[in-house]
Structures are given as structure tokens and as C-alpha cells.
Amino acid sequence: MGGCQSYSGAAESDGAHTYANTHAINLNDVSLLNLKNNNWQAPLCGDKKPYLRPECVSERITQSSTELFTFSALPHGLDLNEWMATNTISFFQLVTLISSALSELCTSTSCPTASGPGDRVYFWKDESGRKLKCSAPLYTDYALSYIQELLSDEDVFPVRADADFPAGFIFLVQKVFLLMFRTLAHLYSAHYTQLVAMEMHPHLNTVFTHLVLFCQSFQLLEPQEIEPLQDLITALTHS
Numbered sequence: 296m297g298g299c300q301s302y303s304g305a306a307e308s309d310g311a312h313t314y315a316n317t318h319a320i321n322l323n324d325v326s327l328l329n330l331k332n333n334n335w336q337a338p339l340c341g342d343k344k345p346y347l348r349p350e351c352v353s354e355r356i357t358q359s360s361t362e363l364f365t366f367s368a369l370p371h372g373l374d375l376n377e378w379m380a381t382n383t384i385s386f387f388q389l390v391t392l393i394s395s396a397l398s399e400l401c402t403s404t405s406c407p408t409a410s411g412p413g414d415r416v417y418f419w420k421d422e423s424g425r426k427l428k429c430s431a432p433l434y435t436d437y438a439l440s441y442i443q444e445l446l447s448d449e450d451v452f453p454v455r456a457d458a459d460f461p462a463g464f465i466f467l468v469q470k471v472f473l474l475m476f477r478t479l480a481h482l483y484s485a486h487y488t489q490l491v492a493m494e495m496h497p498h499l500n501t502v503f504t505h506l507v508l509f510c511q512s513f514q515l516l517e518p519q520e521i522e523p524l525q526d527l528i529t530a531l532t533h534s
């Protein structure tokens with residue numbers, strides 16, 4: 296796998312052109328946050344996990360995690376691979392949408408390392424298996440381009456009714472969900488305050504909760520991968 300092709304929502308940003316510059320606002324401005332959302336208060340000094348604050352956790356488009364869990368279950372009579380393929384495409388569209396909205400704020404200057412929560416660093420593996428340390432926007436570009444390429448490959452995601460899914464399809468699906476999880480994990484760890492200012496955190500919480508419940512239903516993610524966000528997952532699925 297590789298990543299020279301940019302996914303459709305990728306930013307051509309070098310850090311000089313940011314959302315804040317374009318709109319002449321400071322997204323870290325406390326008064327702006329209070330204006331946009333009366334329930335939100337600026338993170339306290341040392342508040343490393345603003346996404347865990349109760350007023351944030353409760354913000355979702357769909358309030359019920361039970362409902363999202365039900366949505367994840369394989370419908371009776373439907374082929375498992377078909378269900379995996381359909382959901383992979385849907386989640387990719389949603390993750391791309393959220394990621395694109397942040398593309399001008401997540402730059403090689405703001406995020407020189409592809410970081411996740413708990414001081415995780417995500418390395419990209421190139422086609423020869425070499426681990427590359429790269430910026431967060433580059434990692435996101437690699438990840439979403441890789442997924443888009445995979446979804447366009449009819450040998451992997453067949454479109455004809457009489458075509459079969461390839462052997463090992465589930466392993467590719469696992470890899471796609473790992474990359475989507477990491478894309479969202481970076482947003483939580485590095486851009487949550489900006490997402491609140493844009494009032495996008497209910498969307499992120501909903502997509503993330505659904506994605507995690509779907510992955511749990513079909514064992515698509517390793518426990519050690521989700522561990523740094525386990526506190527958030529517990530809060531989202533029990534609220």
C-alpha cells in the first residue's frame with residue numbers, strides 16, 4: 296500500500312493557510328467558545344482530555360448507544376461480507392467528511408507527528424513494509440487514499456451480484472477500520488477544542504460511538520489499539 300494519491304478531501308496545506316487566518320478568528324478564544332455553545336467551558340489548565348467532560352460526552356446526534364449497537368448487528372439473512380462492505384463504505388464517507396472539515400487546521404506545522412491519545416505515535420507502513428514517521432495530515436492522507444483505492448478495486452469490493460469477495464476480505468476490513476479509528480483518535484487528541492468551536496463534536500461523538508460499537512460487534516480492532524480512548528468509549532456508551 297502506498298499513499299501518493301490524495302483522497303478527495305485532502306488539504307493542500309503547508310500550515311500558512313489556516314481556518315483561523317481565513318476567518319480572522321482565534322479558535323482557542325474562550326469568548327468564542329462561550330458564544331458558540333453556552334454549555335461549553337474552556338478547558339481548565341491541565342485538562343488534557345476535554346472530550347471527557349460530561350457536557351461534551353452527552354452531545355450526540357443520536358443519544359442512544361443501544362440504538363447504535365442495534366444498527367451494528369448483522370440483519371437476519373444478510374451475507375456477512377455484504378454487511379461489512381456496506382458499513383465500510385458508509386463509515387469511510389463519514390470519517391472523510393469530518394476529517395475534511397478539519398483539514399485546514401491539521402497541518403504539518405500544527406501536527407508534525409501523527410499522534411493519538413496517550414502519547415501514541417502512528418507510523419505509516421509503505422509498500423515494502425518500512426515504517427515511516429510522518430505528520431498527522433500526511434498520515435491521514437495516506438490512510439484515506441489507501442481506503443479509497445481499496446473501495447474502488449472491484450476485486451476487493453465487488454459490485455457485480457455474482458462476484459465473490461476475496462479470501463481474507465475480513466483482514467482488509469480490519470485494516471480499514473484501524474485506519475479510520477486512528478484518524479478519529481487524532482482528532483480527539485489534537486483538535487477537540489476546535490471541533491467544539493465548530494460545533495462538530497456531536498457528529499464526531501456519534502460517528503465514533505457507532506464505529507467503535509460496530510468494531511466491537513465484529514472484533515475488528517485490537518484491544519491495545521483502543522485502550523488510550525477506553526475512558527471516552529466507556530463514557531460515550533454508558534451515558
Ligand SMILES: [Zn+2]
Nearest residue numbers: 401406431485
Ligand atoms: Zn492534527
